[in-house]
Amino acid sequence: xxxxxxxxxxxxxxxxxxxxxxxxxxxxxxxxxxxxxxxxxxxxxxxxxxxxxxxxxxxxxxxxxxxxxxxxxxxxxxxxxxxxxxxxxxxxxxxxxxxxxxxxxxxxxxxxxxxxxxxxxxxxxxxxxxxxxxxxxxxxxxxxxxxxxxxxxxxxxxxxxxxxxxxxxxxxxxxxxxxxxxxxxxxxxxxxxxxxxxxxxxxxxxxxxxxxxxxxxxxxxxxxxxxxxxxxxxxxxxxxxxxxxxxxxxxxxxxxxxxxxxxxxxxxxxxxxxxx
Amino acid sequence: xxxxxxxxxxxxxxxxxxxxxxxxxxxxxxxxxxxxxxxxxxxxxxxxxxxxxxxxxxxxxxxxxxxxxxxxxxxxxxxxxxxxxxxxxxxxxxxxxxxxxxxxxxxxxxxxxxxxxxxxxxxxxxxxxxxxxxxxxxxxxxxxxxxxxxxxxxxxxxxxxxxxxxxxxxxxxxxxxxxxxxxxxxxxxxxxxxxxxxxxxxxxxxxxxxxxxxxxxxxxxxxxxxxxxxxxxxxxxxxxxxxxxxxxxxxxxxxxxxxxxxxxxxxxxxxxxxxxxxxxxxxxxxxxxxxxxxxxxxxxxxxxxxxxxxxxxxxxxxxxxxxxxxxxxxxxxxxxxxxxxxxxxxxxxxxxxxxxxxxxxxxxxxxxxxxxxxxxxxxxxxxxxxxxxxxxx
Numbered sequence: 001x002x003x004x005x006x007x008x009x010x011x012x013x014x015x016x017x018x019x020x021x022x023x024x025x026x027x028x029x030x031x032x033x034x035x036x037x038x039x040x041x042x043x044x045x046x047x048x049x050x051x052x053x054x055x056x057x058x059x060x061x062x063x064x065x066x067x068x069x070x071x072x073x074x075x076x077x078x079x080x081x082x083x084x085x086x087x088x089x090x091x092x093x094x095x096x097x098x099x100x101x102x103x104x105x106x107x108x109x110x111x112x113x114x115x116x117x118x119x120x121x122x123x124x125x126x127x128x129x130x131x132x133x134x135x136x137x138x139x140x141x142x143x144x145x146x147x148x149x150x151x152x153x154x155x156x157x158x159x160x161x162x163x164x165x166x167x168x169x170x171x172x173x174x175x176x177x178x179x180x181x182x183x184x185x186x187x188x189x190x191x192x193x194x195x196x197x198x199x200x201x202x203x204x205x206x207x208x209x210x211x212x213x214x215x216x217x218x219x220x221x222x223x224x225x226x227x228x229x230x231x232x233x234x235x236x237x238x239x240x241x242x243x244x245x246x247x248x249x250x251x252x253x254x255x256x257x258x259x260x261x262x263x264x265x266x267x268x269x270x271x272x273x274x275x276x
Numbered sequence: 277x278x279x280x281x282x283x284x285x286x287x288x289x290x291x292x293x294x295x296x297x298x299x300x301x302x303x304x305x306x307x308x309x310x311x312x313x314x315x316x317x318x319x320x321x322x323x324x325x326x327x328x329x330x331x332x333x334x335x336x337x338x339x340x341x342x343x344x345x346x347x348x349x350x351x352x353x354x355x356x357x358x359x360x361x362x363x364x365x366x367x368x369x370x371x372x373x374x375x376x377x378x379x380x381x382x383x384x385x386x387x388x389x390x391x392x393x394x395x396x397x398x399x400x401x402x403x404x405x406x407x408x409x410x411x412x413x414x415x416x417x418x419x420x421x422x423x424x425x426x427x428x429x430x431x432x433x434x435x436x437x438x439x440x441x442x443x444x445x446x447x448x449x450x451x452x453x454x455x456x457x458x459x460x461x462x463x464x465x466x467x468x469x470x471x472x473x474x475x476x477x478x479x480x481x482x483x484x485x486x487x488x489x490x491x492x493x494x495x496x497x498x499x500x501x502x503x504x505x506x507x508x509x510x511x512x513x514x515x516x517x518x519x520x521x522x523x524x525x526x527x528x529x530x531x532x533x534x535x536x537x538x539x540x541x542x543x544x545x546x547x548x549x550x551x552x553x554x555x556x557x558x559x560x561x562x563x564x565x566x567x568x569x570x571x572x573x574x575x576x577x578x579x580x581x582x583x584x585x586x587x588x589x590x591x592x593x594x595x596x597x598x599x600x601x602x603x604x605x606x607x608x609x610x611x612x613x614x615x616x617x618x619x620x621x622x623x624x625x626x627x628x629x630x631x632x633x634x635x636x637x638x639x640x641x642x643x644x645x646x647x648x649x650x651x652x653x654x655x656x657x658x659x660x661x662x663x664x665x666x667x668x669x
Contacts, residue, residue: 002581012585018655033658034618036579036598036607040657057657059622061581061598065655136606168606 004062005096011066016073019055026080026116031108035137035164037064041112043075043083045120051075051083056112063095063102070094071109084117086110087150088162103162107147133175136168144176148183152267156180197266203230205265213260218243218252225257228274235261236274249273277591280637284477285426285454285570285628286595291479291527294520298481301516309513310504319515326522330486333525334471335462342487342505343518347453347474348377350487351420353498353509354449354470355381358418359390361494362447365417369446371395371403371432372613377472378420378451379609391415400562401430401614409440418447423455423471427597427610427626428561429570431459435466442467447493453477457528458535458567469493475517479630480524484517531631539629540568542638546627547571549642554649560597560616560624569629572597574620577659578652583625586648592641597624619658 004012024042031038037060046052054072058065070091075083088106092098098106130140147153147162156176160166166176197205210227218224223243228236237257243249250273258271281289307316309323327338334341344350355368355378370382372394379394386392393411395403403421412419419441424431434450441448449470455461457478463471470493475484489495489508501510551557556576575583580596587594597608598621606612607621616624627641653659 009585012582013589015655029657033577033622036618036622038657057655059577059656059658060579062585064579065582 002063002099002102004066004099007070007094007096008063008066008098011069011095012062015065015069017053017055017069018057020057021053021055024055024116026120028112028115028119030111030115031060032138033059036060037105037108037164039064039068039108039112041068041071041109041116043116043120045080049079051078051080060105060108061102063098064105064108066095067091067098067105067109068112071113075113080117080120083113086113088147089151100158100161103151104164107162111143133179134163134165134168134172137164139163139165141179144179145183148180149187154180154184199230202266206230206235206261206269209261209264210257213264214257217256223249223252233266233268233270235269235271237271238274280590280592280633280640282627282629282633282637282641283593283595284630285429285626287476287482288479288630289632290476290481290520291524293527294480294523297523298516298520301519306515309515310502322519322522323513323515326518326525329522330473330525333456333461333529334473334488335464336488337491339506340463340488340491342489342508343513343521344485344487344499344509345483345511345514346485347375347451347472347477348485349498350472350474350485351375351377351449351451352381353487354472354489355385355418355420356498357494357496358447358449358470359385360496362417365415367391367393367413367415367417369393369395369408369411369416369419369421371397371421373397373401373425373427373610374420374422375426375451375453378422382420395421397430397613399615401425401428401560401610402562402565403432403437405433405436405440408437412441412444412446416444416446418449420449420451423450423452423461424459424567424570425561425610426454427595427608428572428614429454429567429628430561431455431565431567433565434468438467438469454567454570457525457532458569460532463488463490475521475524478524478528480521481517484514484521486521534631536568539631539633542633542635543569543571543627543629545635546629546638546641547573550645553642553646558620560611560614560620570626571628572624572626574616575623575625575649575652576619577656578623578649580623580625582652583623583645583648586651587641587645590640590644592644595626595628597626598622 021042021044025045026043028041040057043051043054054075056068056072058068074094088110091106091109130142133139133141133144144163144165151162153159156166156173159176166173222241224240226238226240228238239249253271253273261269305319307319309316309320327341330341331338368382368390370378382392395408421432421437423434438448447469450468451472453474456473469490471488473486476482495508497508499510504513550573558574560572560574580598584596597611611621611624
């Protein structure tokens, strides 16, 4: 049985915004019945250009329904510009996480959103000559490259979890490996290509992540954490409550706090404990 | 909430009489049957009795019964033994719809220099016996075919297939994990050389299985160790489980009629009612040659995991052949081998009953399931257009 969060279960059992908007501004249909996941997604803007309504219809498993339901809730009130920045990771985070094998459901949501925005902007449809890597699930090279970049995927299995590519006959595994090697080498050779993070933005993101992802979990165990300073990639924190006297707090800082911050803010952050 | 358990092809509850018989062998009569003292020796007698009970269910002789840890071990032991016993033969014949215990093993052996023929099945899940005949050759070391399919319940003509193999001097193994206890089996009248059985599919505990090995069949042990099972399977006997399996075998024998009348009646009622109430549904597999307890129904344009989780809210337990539940990204290999279209395969649900189910439980499912399908179809982008297409076709 899949380990779904309560939020996934809630959005599956009580899906929000099921349906189709007749005179929609954005329309998208992604996935296919052969692949086992398909999503029809529509949105409508108000006079000020904000998304006032978003609806979906999904053929797929519980996490596909939950991801689509979450997406429609998340983007309400956003401008098209803001909505275009929503990532698959945002959808997964909104649901309190998805099992690794189900991450492709969040990717499907992001794809639908993107296609609907293209439709709204009147951009040309996806270029036909895009190279298909996975014949079984019709996944293109571009889609795989993007999933690797955005989610820092390192193995073929991870690529399958996020895009479905390679989940059928397996013939494309060597090609996927080549793409991973290529994308990762480009990423490490040219760190400058990554979006630069100004100090102010970095500190702000660290604060937000601590607030949203880390402190609630620590508080749950009677502990807490406080941000003392950020110098370059060094994040200096002080532990509070139960954490301050806990033998395992160093483990928590490295294995939980640092991992989360690296994942959500910047991959080279180092968490250090200081007394303050 | 007491579950409505309709997933008996996955596993079954231990029968109360089985559990009761087993209990003393954990903490009172815990002796090792191989010991010289009478404290162990008395357990030996019970193990012997269990061997007789199982043999009686299968129409075998007690010394043809080897206790193992599970069906998968029995399958591995049978196939590997055949290959070890006939080292010059490098060909295995099996089918596309086997349980992973056979299928994955054969796929592994294919990487070790063996040639594997996976026989296809038709849309109803049936073998083409002519094709089977043609697949056998002088290089064939073993045929391994399941007696009944775990997903659809479709029964293969195993006795006939075993005869054909015997005519050509080829060893024949059958994975009978799903069929033992559900349909009558008499090995004294068949040409089957090896048969696998799993305890937990017939109300014995998990972790106990059997390999039937016909007298005179060449055998090379899979688990090498002590002299247990006459040197054919090392390892101290799992005495409580073996004794439990003996009782379960006797119960299965006693319940065989009930399985084919009462359980079959419940299954048919469930199947017919769902087909009648819910449009765009279809039974997967041959409905004639089928286990009495199993039905595999496809609900078009919806996905199985959603159905299972919504039934779970009511405590209804079943299985699905959809991609999302198969642990891979593709629907079940059995339904794909049968050529079930994707619109149907992703929405397949298997109900498998046992003698412990009641008419009330079946009525509960007949009441709860149709609205679930309606809800999910209401969310499906294919439902409206798809349904119309079907009517036009």
